[in-house]
Amino acid sequence: MAASCFITAIPSSGFQHPRLLVVPQRASSRIRVHKPVQCLPISKVLENERDDQTLVVKQSRRSGNYTPSIWDDDYLQSLNSVYTGEIYTRQAKCMKEKVRAMIENVSDRTMDQLELIDTLQRLGVSYHFVTEIEKILEKVYINSNDVTWRKENLYAVSLEFRVLRQHGYNVPQEVFNSFIDEKGNFKVCLCDDINTMLSLYEASYYGLEGEIIMEEAWQFTTKHFKSFLADDDIDSNLAMQVRRALELPLHWRTSRVGARWFIDIYERSKDMNNI
Structure with missing residues (x-):
């Protein structure tokens, strides 16, 4: 699924959707420094687009192709600790009383x-x-x-x-x-x-x-x-x-x-x- 993001120098009232952008170094001189840099959806940019004020950066969202997590419910339930059971419960209670004393x-x-x-x-x-x-x-x-x-x-x-x-x-x-x-x-x-x-x-x-x-x-x-x-x-x-x-x-x-x-x-x- 492709996604597009645009940077444009327009008044801050036109701000619609914040997004982190990666702007090429060579293109930074095209942005008017006396106006704020804003991030807009494609529809808004096309309405306000001007060659001397707008920089369009197209980005493609890459698929991570992540493998499914092994931490499903069955795996979590299979985890255990040796420090469980009545013996350790009594020992913990005994230690608490010693510290309290x-x-x-x-x-x-x-x-x-x-x-x-x-x-x-x-x-x-x-x-x-x-x-x-x-x-x-x-x-x-x-x-x-x-x-x-x-x-x-x-x-x-x-x-x-x-x-x-x-x-x-x-x-x-x-x-x-x-x-x-x-x-x-x-x-x-x-x-x-x-x-x-x-x-x-x-x-x-x-x-x-x-x-x-x-x-x-x-x-x-x-x-x-x-x-x-x-x-x-x-x-x-x-x-x-x-x-x-x-x-x-x-x-x-x-x-x-x-x-x-x-x-x-x-x-x-x-x-x-x-x-």
């Missing part, structure tokens, strides 16, 4: 609580524990006025900022003020810890429009990440996380795809929790 018994340290929540989210299993997570975050937010530990731990502050904002809590960007010098820049000494830089970098993507501190956080971390990756003597696991973050930050990732990637990273982590 872990959440309830986590220490009162804010950082421990937030790290556990962040790990559960990134592993893609936090939806099993929504109620428990909400209780912890509510408590963390209520006690957020206690700023004694914030003056020293940028990693924890960044983690708290990101997780709380991710769940809709209104956390001000001013929580980072103690890590900024007189010139309004983040202190250079902070760049020595890559985990801290990663935490700050991911937090910067939860900044709102007009928040200068969060913009500065993004520029600061991005700059030092490039220097870090240029060093040959770096931890391979950390380097992989940094490259992944620069390519696609947490805030922009598809949760399921990100979880599958993080599972492999978490397995190699020194503080990995087997449960």
Whole structure:
């Protein structure tokens, strides 16, 4: 079946049917630059056709000759997994209860609580524990006025900022003020810890429009990440996380795809929790 597409320089009110066109380079000079380029069906072009304004590009639709898909209903029904059945159902239920107990018994340290929540989210299993997570975050937010530990731990502050904002809590960007010098820049000494830089970098993507501190956080971390990756003597696991973050930050990732990637990273982590 043949299809034709035309480009013509006419007022935008004549637009009828949008289509992606491939225009030969040599013909571009025939289009009037002071009028918009439009794509029209053949009938409309023939009505308005002028030699000095119209370029006709005829294209043929090629047949792909694709073979039928093997993924019919019978094939899908034939797929199976060894991790099904009553045994694995009981095992999964048992593991959920162990993690639920872990959440309830986590220490009162804010950082421990937030790290556990962040790990559960990134592993893609936090939806099993929504109620428990909400209780912890509510408590963390209520006690957020206690700023004694914030003056020293940028990693924890960044983690708290990101997780709380991710769940809709209104956390001000001013929580980072103690890590900024007189010139309004983040202190250079902070760049020595890559985990801290990663935490700050991911937090910067939860900044709102007009928040200068969060913009500065993004520029600061991005700059030092490039220097870090240029060093040959770096931890391979950390380097992989940094490259992944620069390519696609947490805030922009598809949760399921990100979880599958993080599972492999978490397995190699020194503080990995087997449960």
